[in-house]
Amino acid sequence: MPLNLQNVTFTYMKGTPFEKTALSDVSLQIEKGEFVAVIGHTGSGKSTLVQHLSGLLHPDKGSVTVDGVNLNAKNAAAKKARNSVGMVFQYPEHQIFAETVYEDIAFGPRNKGLGPDEVDRAVRDAMAFVGLDFDSFAKRSPFRLSGGQMRRVAIAGVIAMEPDYLILDEPSAGLDPRSRDAVFKEVMALYKKRGIAVILVTHNMEEAARYASRLLVISGGQVILDGVPHDIFTNHKDELLAASMDVPPVYKLADCLNAHGLPVERTPELAALEKQILELRRAKHAD
Amino acid sequence: MQNLIEIKNLEHVYTDTDGNEVKALDGVSLDIARGEFVAVIGANGSGKSTLARHLNALLLPTAGKCIVAGMDTADDDNLWNIRQHVGMVFQNPDNQIVAAVVEEDVAFGPENIGVPPQEIRTRVDNALAAVGMTDYAKHAPHLLSGGQKQRVAIAGVLALEPDCIVLDEPTAMLDPRGRSEIVGTVKKLNREKKITVVYITHYMEEAMQADRIIAMEGGRIKMQGTPKEIFACVEELHAMGLETPLAAQAAYDLRQKGVKLPQGIIDDEELTEELCR
Missing domain, CATH: 3.40.50.300 (P-loop containing nucleotide triphosphate hydrolases)
Structure with a gap:
């Protein structure tokens, strides 16, 4: 109820x-x-x-x-x-x-x-x-x-x-x-x-x-x-900033990586982000 | 560089309500340059606030010395003089604002120490400009945001033209924008007006803006160094119940997993740059 x-x-x-x-x-x-x-x-x-x-x-x-x-x-x-x-x-x-x-x-x-x-x-x-x-x-x-x-x-x-x-x-x-x-x-x-x-x-x-x-x-x-x-932290960053709010640090790090050409999905878990980074590096070394 | 604050073997013992003696500071030695x-x-209870309160003689040493701008805080005659050299800003902005109009609040300090009216006007204008609150001079403080109130509180301290500002968790009650306003304001005062800053915080992202970090545990200084040096000590910080900035934590974790990253990564940009190499 x-x-x-x-x-x-x-x-x-x-x-x-x-x-x-x-x-x-x-x-x-x-x-x-x-x-x-x-x-x-x-x-x-x-x-x-x-x-x-x-x-x-x-x-x-x-x-x-x-x-x-x-x-x-x-x-x-x-x-x-x-x-x-x-x-x-x-x-x-x-x-x-x-x-x-x-x-x-x-x-x-x-x-x-x-x-x-x-x-x-x-x-x-x-x-x-x-x-x-x-x-x-x-x-x-x-x-x-x-x-x-x-x-x-x-x-x-x-x-x-x-x-x-x-x-x-x-x-x-x-x-x-x-x-x-x-x-x-x-x-x-x-x-x-x-x-x-x-x-x-x-x-x-x-x-x-x-x-x-x-x-x-x-x-x-x-x-x-x-x-x-x-969803809000991923898709509504501009509205959050306009409302004096922010996104969590782990989303900021993902944005920073993306902006420099490292394609990662945003995630609330640092461990999940690190896993993506490791996979990207593995893929790069395999090339 | 000349030292503004010199602390030598500082101890502070108080008696708690059960009658037990508690050593809040246990042999702290620390010099802070102008x-x-x-x-x-x-962590909570590590002695941070007790240390801060010695810097303008709100608390006095049980043993050891605390010298501020060449004056011993234990000497009663220096009290007022010391407090004009070192101003304090606390956690809750609502507890620090006394007047019903912003500029009157900022004028409260200089009025109390007998600054001539004409000079008060100048000081208040300068102080409000320094914290970016000139447009709010005639506003009622209770209608401001938390970050704005806290900037008014900082302006109130600035109007006393101190050499040093001590801020005790000034952002604990603020929203994200308020927090960045305060950190930005404090950095600007330090860089542009050369004001010495002692900044107590539980937020590592704020601490990493400093020239030097002092990490306390059990009333003693456990570690000190530049942000890069301190945040490289991930395990030690965790053992003290503290965190590291996210990028430093990520760099540590990735290094554990075999990624070759240099020491001293503390922000997102540095980490990204290294990963892009």
Whole structure:
């Protein structure tokens, strides 16, 4: 069952000199099992978009529904629908507040109305998912952990809500390459195991190419491109550059090789590009 | 060449919330010449930011010395003077902008140190021109893109006419265009205005623009050299949890598979040229 945006328009500070339309007439459907990367320049409207998907902002026009239930209604069904969308904000470690890791992660499931046993299971599962050992971390203060560990606690707090739709707003910002890989390894494991939808907001083209099954490019409050990442990075480079975006480095290298007369197919995998280079050299030596 | 910054056996120890002593810097010695562009790379927690914060006396050495433009940062009397020589730019542009109009934001620094009004005007105009933001002088900062905001933050530092700018992951929150705007601006300031640059980043493509790269691990300098020297050390960088630029990685992989390629390939053009031979 899908997460659906129908003709959504949203304007900030309406009726003031600062009025700014952040989304204009956006329609969009996201199914469970999709991994959607959302890219767009600062101010393009992508944060406004994901805040609508999670029910944090109400559209001025149009509607946001999960499985047909309007997220912005005031009833039990709408609350349940909102709970099915989990959002990990940018720098989520800034939102940690409880005295122990356990309490911080348990906050959401408890608010959802789960009993103590269910809360306990949700916390244990979530901690296992993000690679935090229960016995060594559950009773510790989250404020005494490293930055990377704190980010994991914050992500665990959202995962413990068992969302069907998980929104991640730049989860790798400020992390070193190894920590970035670790976060994505966990997200991919969760995505594959639970068959949820992941919506990843990112400025990193490589992440979009490597992990997503679908790519949304936002510009001027609208979805200007929606498709398979490889197709967009291969066939829509000019539109991407015009929208302040870019293609991943491995596509650039392929373009550079092509421009100098080495015919290679563009690919998101460096290993696949290297294989083509080796084959070209073999063919050349055979001549 | 004359050194602007001289760091000798620098140690920085702090007490964490559990009462344990943590050595964030453990015997760092480093000279930075006037006009040099130095990139600092390293995993989270390797001491990069702690080192950067010593350069304008936001942090003081527990042991060792940090001398900036001939002044010891540990001497209280030098504090204001040092901060006019070395300006800092941080990750989040929104946290660094104080005024409601771009040019007023840039004027904030010189006003605070008592620069005469006429000269403030000149400094603000020059600073905005240097970062390519002259057209936005009367704009409201909150309506700018991330890259533009960060350029305003850099202009605010430039208006203090520093010898050196320290940038701590200035592109972590920016989109691709914003990132290239900042790297381009910083390079231009370094080349044309001879401003010394210390640039901390997790992006290797940015680090390769520098004259010299310092790679940190566990509070120490693990490696240093030109980008070509550093990015030839693919295995060492991986062991430190770091990456290499894509072309350097490809050259390494192809070499492993028997392709004869020279050392020191770090960008796409160089790699392509070698492969076309």
